[in-house]
Amino acid sequence: QLQLQESGPGPVKPSETLSLTCTVSGVSLASSPDYWGWIRQPPGKGLEWIGSIYYSGSTYYNPSLRSRVSISADTSKNQFSLRLTSVTAADTAVYYCARHSGDYSSGWYGPTDAWGRGTLVAVSS
Amino acid sequence: ETVMTQSPATLSLSPGEGASLSCRASQAIGTNLAWYQQKPGLAPRLLLYGASTRATGIPARFSGSGSGTEFTLTISSLQSEDFAVYYCQQYANWPPSYTFGQGTKLEIK
Numbered sequence: 001q002l003q004l005q006e007s008g009p010g011p012v013k014p015s016e017t018l019s020l021t022c023t024v025s026g027v028s029l030a031s032s033p034d035y036w037g038w039i040r041q042p043p044g045k046g047l048e049w050i051g052s053i054y055y056s057g058s059t060y061y062n063p064s065l066r067s068r069v070s071i072s073a074d075t076s077k078n079q080f081s082l083r084l085t086s087v088t089a090a091d092t093a094v095y096y097c098a099r100h101s102g103d104y105s106s107g108w109y110g111p112t113d114a115w116g117r118g119t120l121v122a123v124s125s
Numbered sequence: 126e127t128v129m130t131q132s133p134a135t136l137s138l139s140p141g142e143g144a145s146l147s148c149r150a151s152q153a154i155g156t157n158l159a160w161y162q163q164k165p166g167l168a169p170r171l172l173l174y175g176a177s178t179r180a181t182g183i184p185a186r187f188s189g190s191g192s193g194t195e196f197t198l199t200i201s202s203l204q205s206e207d208f209a210v211y212y213c214q215q216y217a218n219w220p221p222s223y224t225f226g227q228g229t230k231l232e233i234k
Contacts, residue, residue: 052221060220109221110159111174112169
């Protein structure tokens with residue numbers, strides 16, 4: 001059974017870099033045709049897609065965050081990671097890692113069909 | 126970027142009543158639309174995809190319709206566990222990208 005678990009170092013100071021890792025269990029990133037991504041939700045607000053990756057390294061980012069975001073995958077650990085640079089208070093949110101259904105080889109992708117439990121990252125001095 | 130607009134922002138209904146939630150896309154997205162339910166403190170749960178296909182384990186009282194730019198999520202007879210926030214999400218563009226509506230809060234009247 002697929003499980004996703006976010007982990008990270010905790011609060012981040014303004015202007016620093018936010019780093020999170022998602023550990024995937026039950027499915028091998030290297031064997032899955034799906035995409036894997038990050039979605040965030042500021043307290044009391046809606047959902048915002050941050051970006052997604054296919055395990056081989058193809059990445060896709062929200063244009064509004066592209067200059068500050070990078071997503072990478074480590075198939076040896078069955079993990080993928082998020083880095084968000086130059087954070088401000090506006091980046092305070094619950095960050096979810098997720099699976100997006102799809103088939104990279106055929107160029108098809110679909111909805112977000114599995115989510116981690118989310119981790120709250122606060123940006124504060 | 127495709128902007129998704131949901132209405133109403135809040136819907137107040139009683140258990141047993143039917144609910145109709147709307148989602149509009151700023152440009153045509155075919156049927157590349159999903160609906161999610163989110164309860165406080167939990168991750169969203171996929172309800173419907175392809176505008177009208179129920180995800181695994183979703184009760185039949187949840188149904189979806191629409192294509193192009195206008196979509197509707199219908200809940201036929203509200204149960205107590207259905208009161209939550211509902212989001213629509215489009216996944217029509219290439220390269221892959223997603224945008225969500227701002228959500229509709231379904232609350233008990």
